Amino acid sequence: MSRETEQTSSAGKAESGPRKGSLDKDLEKLTHIEAASRTLSSGMAPPVLAGLFLALSGTLALFYTGAGTNNVLIVIAAVIGGYMALNIGANDVANNVGPAVGARALSLVGALVIAAVFESAGALLAGGDVVSTISKGIIDPAQVPDSETFIWAMMAALTASALWVNLATVLGAPVSTTHSVVGGVMGAGIAAVGFSLVNWPTMGAIAASWVISPLLGGVIAAIFLAFIKLNLIYVPDKIAAARRWIPLLVAIMAGAFACYLSIKGFKRIWKPDGLTIGAITATAFAVTWLIMKPVIHRQSVGMENRNQSLRRLFRIPLICAAALLSFAHGANDVANAIGPLAAIMHSAQFGDVAAKVDIPLWVMLIGAFGISLGLFLYGPRLIRMVGVRITKMNPMRAYCVALSAALTVIVASWLGLPVSSTHIAVGAIFGIGFFREYFTGTSSRRKELVRRSSADDEFVSNAEMTRRKLVRRSHFMTIVAAWVVTVPATALISGLIFLAISFAL
Template sequence: MSLPPEKPVNQWKTLDKDLKRIGRLEEATAFVSRPLVAPGIALAFIIFVGLLSAALMGAQPVSFVVVAAAAIGAYMALNIGANDVANNMGPAVGANALTLGGALIIAAVFETAGALVAGGDVVKTVAKGIIDPAQMATSAQFVWAMMSALLAAALWLNLATWLGAPVSTTHSIVGGVVGAGIVAAGFGAVDWGGLGAIAASWVISPVLGGVIAAAFLALIKAKIVYVDDKIAAARKWVPILIGIMAGAFAAYLALKGLKHLIKITLVQAIVIGVVAGFASWLFSKPMIARQSRGLENRKKSLKTLFSVPLVVSAALLSFAHGANDVANAVGPLAAIVHTVEAGDVADKVTIPLWVMLTGALGISVGLLLFGPKLIRMVGSQITKLNPMRAYCVALSAAITVIVASWLGLPVSSTHIAVGGIFGVGFFREWHAERRAQLLGLKKGKVVPPEERSRRLLVRRSHMLTVAAAWVITVPASAGLAALLYIVLTAVVL
């Protein structure tokens, strides 16, 4: 009688168990460490900039001040990329005209190009004349005031990004300079008239952006969406809208970007815009005619005609933003570098190339590492966007800047873009309720209040968060800068 064959013995059973445990441990470690990758890369960038500045400054005894300022400037640039750039790319992503990855790449390229090509080689008195440097008793006070302002603005932007609130980097740095300047030189050093104009822009710029965006959406609905032959209407009106967009952006870039290269007046910028708009209208007419062939006569078909112009507008907004807002990071840094090297305070300082590169690359790195959170919030969590609505937001941003420049008002691109999104959302609510009431009257029905409340198309919670962040930006950054100045001067001076 033969015995049954013995089961093979697994000589590696214990090793297999150990390897499985190690594998699970590696998976758990990778999962836990993933959130730390972006902060790690950001820290490496800040350290790299600090080491680079130390190498460029040489063996000067006060070079540690520049190293610290360079690191803080890099930190500020990272936060500008994480927070501010979302307003340019959010609508295009929310409208599905761009993927998140594509938006990040386009924004990084055009932000860097705008900063380097048209970022300027001269910066006026830091924070646009809010504080008079001559009021400072010593150049050391000015240096530490600028450093406190820069660090305070960066910390506030970091907190706002973590909370998911898009705030103005310009207002953050202005608040920081005001707070540190008051502690360093007293209330008399502050240009309260300029600060009052900035405060007025808190209300004027988002309201103006919202009204203009809503007006263009109303035009699109009246002239294209709610007509019998939508395709024929689109062939007529979409080239006109593209011409308006091209003209507005040409004037916008002339005012916000090219002004650093050549002196351009508002009238000259408008002339440039008119010429560019007319040329774009002529060019886009046959293009839209080709794109519209074979499209079905329905609203969904119209969205494809707005996708490419929307992507172009987002790229142009990023270029202008890089040209304009890079100064928020490198302006104070350039002032510190000049003061340390020359030993005196100047109203105008030349920005070294390495300082400009710090701002340009910092904005792009911050966008790639931390930008997706606010891009999603701006693009899809305030109100639902499609290419037509997002196009109205981008168009209103350019036009509002031109109008504000004509009125002499300092405005924030953040406030304008977010205001445009809210304007589009509130117009949709008003239009939907109006159509529901008209339909109810025709059918003899009355829409009950509880049904109307369910039709809200703008998230009120985000509106309250954004409004609160806007209101407290200048006071918060000013208070933080004042505290940092007291601490830094107590330790160093």
């Protein structure tokens, strides 16, 4: 080899440098995520932008309703409703995209953009023309003595629920915004009329959902993770298994979302019957399975027989699942911000108490864009909590969480259970973590394959597993405690706010 050739070769090596190991790459990705998060949520920008949005919400209400005593109440309610929408975006949306960020299928900024777009689309396209003024039917509007009492009760409920969700976000606890509104309405109703106003059987069902939601989500997620581990990860030929099973798993996801959106997501556009919903679900399943079989086969050509290859194959389905979850969430949970606002507006304008009211477009816009803005300004904190800090995620585990969330809501709808999407998603994450702890220590198939290949990147020794649990107990206890106290805390806050208003008037 000539001297010139040697120099060229040496220069090429110097330019390329040493190859980065997996740990270095992961640390670099985490650095980018943290930098993006600090850029979005540091300094005075978030409170200033949030303040501008609230001012715009009040101005929009004033423009559409005009000046007047009762219309001032609508303007105040619009500001509080905008504040609630910001808090929903900051706290609740993390459940949809957090696992995808934790699995590194999405960057933090990419997750924020996808969630904001699909949350807004879900709220505006499928949020419903009519919403219930009394969340989950927990109080009887016929017992409310007059519209003025009802207005102040709804105002107190909306304020209390927004304050509680804000506090939970600061503490890093993902809570149910639906349960926050339920507690707020209950507390204000009791303060205004008395305990007889509350539908206690309904409240009992809601209390039962505190246990049912996370357990059901955790069990379904653990079942799917067990299936993936036994049929894709701990098998000799991972690529052949992926070609067989990943199209089926993606088809189940497509069918579940088609069913979910048919039942709950397109109330504003279309209300299909049961037979039509079944046909839509079966069609979505079959079409997706037929499409994904050649797609997965083509993507897997030339891949190594490693878990990293499986993670790459799950990446795109996981991103699609996060987008669909965001759409469904926006369609259903925007009512937590605009339901009480619409109720206040109706009572202020017409002087009566209605069980259901129409939603003007400007009210829907406050809810939709408030959720998206709250996600951008304050969402990264809860996204990191849900996606990274509870337990370690990868695309397969995150996909199980998304699949569990969709299936659990469908099962709960059939059973008539008032479950929380937040409790389901976070319960699924806990289920994933606790199942991994169990499976790692007890699976004979895993131990056999680990003995055959010490290069298995899923391997964690039993000694290491004993040293560090896969679910962080401190976060587990904080979140469970926040769930338990959400309804009584918001009820107490709402009742005190209503009494303060009554005393001031």
